[in-house]
Amino acid sequence: MGKIILTGDRPTGRLHLGHYVGSLRRRVELQNEGDYDKMFVFIADIQALTDNADNPDKVRQNIIEVALDYLSVGLDPSKVTLFIQSMIPELSELTMYFMNLVSVARLQRNPTVKTELAMRNFGQGVPVGFFTYPISQAADIAFCKATTVPAGEDQEPMLEQCREIVRRFNTIYGDVLVEPQIMLPTNKVCLRLPGLDGSAKMSKSLGNCIYLSDTAKEVEQKVKMAYTDPLHLRVEDPGHVEGNVVLTYLDAFATDEDFVEFWPDYKNLEEVKEHYCRGGLGDMKCKKFLINVLNKRLEPIRLRRREFEKDIPEVYAILKKGSEEAREVAAKTLHEVREAMRINYFDDAELIKAQAEKYLNA
Ligand code: ATP
Ligand code: MG
16 A cells, blocks of 8 residues: 655645744655655634634635745645635535444544644633544545654644544444544654744744745844744843754754855854853844845745745635545545445445345245
């Protein structure tokens, strides 16, 4: 059996540096390495509606933003199937079957859902759809028999839950579905890139992001405001690396070539960190370097985005074509699923014959 890659994002806002280092960058590498049989990337609009039911326009508007971000980082629709979740009704059907294979207690134990519930202040009003989105996400992964899911660390509990569901399905109904593996970023700081404010995660919902589509000026302004080290008041004071957002972003982005180009006083980030901890290196110098590094990475992305923005109907056409392709794959899997679950009544001539005989002989 081949290698099938699947990942997606919620259309709740434009994509940011956290998405880039946590998953997007890897997707483009995987796409270009070509070592896979099929690659799917999808926009999870049904999942976005689970906590935005009263704001469907937000989801509707952000479909195109996420699609533009995909194309501008270099995802190539001739190599990758780009699709929209809600355009594949088979995913909802598979979710319904999966619902019976998970207990409420198991869902309540999912640590990512716990954190997200706390973040969203639902109180007593948690939507059932939100609570059960890990099940729907398992269907999103299982429909194409994905083997590999490149994602950030917050997705680990989701993948674990998906594997459990698939295992349970295969045990009860027979070997139809495939257990997927998560593919985490290899660089530790990229597992969960912190927000500009120093909070644990850069997230659209927390508004602490540098977006891939931010202008060079916006990147500059945001980096200048970024959280560093509250104990590093004067340049001479010893600084701390732990929790320092600017140094963390440099960890995720800066290469030795960037030092040659923008900051030849140092060979690499290790030297910068050493000086920073010793004292005598100001935050502004680090920030200026980061601004240069980020803008260098983001400029080609911005330029590509501008090109795709000139032909929005074409972007929708790409999504439509991808959705049709994904739907064919889903239809095939669901056919196997119904057969395995013995709910393929009309296709089962044996069943009809046996029932007919039973009543004729009664
Ligand atoms: P929302 O706030 O609406 O949940 P989000 O910013 O968390 O949005 P998602 O669409 O939920 O983004 O995440 C999509 C993918 O990006 C997932 O694989 C997730 O692990 C990864 N990701 C998101 N934020 C980060 C981050 N700060 N660091 C690393 N990976 C991230
Ligand atoms: Mg999220």
